[in-house]
Amino acid sequence: MKFVDSARIHVKAGNGGNGCVSFRREKYVPKGGPDGGDGGRGGHVYLRANAQLSTLLDFRYKKHYEADRGVHGQGSKKAGRTGKDVVINVPCGTLVRDVASGSLLFDLTEDGQEVLLAEGGHGGRGNPHFTTSTRQAPRYAEPGGKGQELEVEFELKLMADVGLVGFPNAGKSTLISVLSSARPKIADYPFTTLVPNLGIVRYGEYKSFVMADIPGIIEGAAEGRGLGLQFLRHIERTKVLAVLVACDTEDPLAEYKLLLDELKRFNPELLDKPRIAVLTKMDVIPEEFTPMMLGDGTPLFEISSVTGQGLDGLRDALWTRIVASRT
Template sequence: MKFVDSAKIYVKAGNGGNGCMSFRREKYVPKGGPDGGDGGRGGHVFLKAHRQMSTLLDFRYRKHYEAQRGVHGQGAKKNGKMGKDIVIPVPCGTVVRNTETGNLIADLTEDGEELLVARGGKGGKGNPHFASSTHQAPRYAEPGGKGESLEIELELKLIADVGLVGFPNAGKSTLISAMSAAKPKIADYPFTTLVPNLGIVQYRNYNSFVMADIPGIIEGAAEGKGLGLQFLKHIERTQVLAVLVSADSEDIAGEYALLLKEMEKFDPQMLHKPRVLLITKMDIVPEGFSCPAFGDDVRVLQVSSITGLGLEELKDALWEKIEPSRDVSQECKTESE
């Protein structure tokens, strides 16, 4: 399935049905009063988050959504039916903005979360509503209201516990395939990964966490070079960052510093996330390899996705940083309930 993480669509709620101007006409009732029915409300337009969806691809082929208008009122005080609502499914993690103003409308992160994005027009009132003691035969009925319409921008930001960050060929795709059932494309050349990949990592005691592999970062990624700007946003939501540097790098410390610099330029808050530094490809470590010192504030792990070296220790280290945020999230959810 092709990965698409942005789209613009036009949504139009249904207009309300018109109220009816009618008078009762029956045998032996020569002066029947007004009996026009009300018009039905126009259909609303909703967005609904679905965890089964993983891309905005559908919106590349359909860009216009319009809900049904309300049915007009009829005589004999028959009210018109409401127009049918439209519910548009989107992936969890979809950010919704008003295209014209750029204002954030909502951030849909929970499965089943709904957003009323365009409200249907009110149904018009029939002429009985305008009768009074001095005006008993009103020849006026209210027209239906206009349904709201707007163009919205949808932007998908993946929701994962761990985000893998590194230069091209740092071993991100190999790592995620070794730790989960994800099967990204793997080859020995830069930019093998062209779209983000998600993998579910099974942990002890029936726990699990989601890992995201994004295309490799290059210097200047925060300004849009390479694929960085397009995909750095997908690690904004992650709880933990795993920064990967290959053991055969000529300057491990320099690469690590450069990756942090690019993330900071894109969003300074990224550097406040818990993170670990992974020295990858230890199965091909050059002779005389010596890992540079990074200080006590940086957790450094040496791993090999081919031999499995350090992978269990890596799971423990990641879970140690993920679990506190899971507990806080659960507490907040319990309090809200």
């Protein structure tokens, strides 16, 4: 399934039905009073967060959503039927912005969360509502109100406990495939991962957490180079960051610092998140390798996703920080 994390749609709530102008006419009541019914309310447009969805792909094919209008009122004080509402399902983690103003309308983060996006027009009142002491037979009824209409932009930010951050070919995809049931494409060349991958990592018998494999960052990503801004935003919602550096890179410490610099340039608050450093591919450690000294107090784990070296300790450390972030 193609991963799409932004989309723009047009929504229109239903117009309200018109009120009715009618007068009671019966065999022995030739000049009865007004009996026009009220029009029905127009249908609303709702948004609902759905944990079963993971992409905004559907909105690439359907861009217009319109609720039904309310039915007009009828004689004998028969009210018109309310227009049918429209419910639009979006993935958890979807931001909703008004295109016209650029303002943030909603942030849908919880499964089942539902918000009113566009309100249907009110139903017009029938002519009985306009009788007065001097006007007993009004020939006027209220028209239905217009339904709200707007264009909105969706932006999806993945909901994950742990975000794997690293340059291309740092071993992120291999790690998530070993720790979880996710099966991302893995190969020994840069940019194998072109879309974020989510995996459920089991911890103990009954615990688990969600890990996100973010496509590889490159220098200048904060300014949009490479995959750049397209995927950096997915890191913002993660509770814990795992910064991965391959041990066989030319200068692991310089690469680690460069990654932190890219995160800081994109959003300085990312460096306030709990994080750990992970030195990967320890099964192919080069002869000239020297231990990496971070100097910033960040815990460092040396692992091999191939042999399993250090994975239990890494899993424990991630879980500890996830639990701490929830309190």
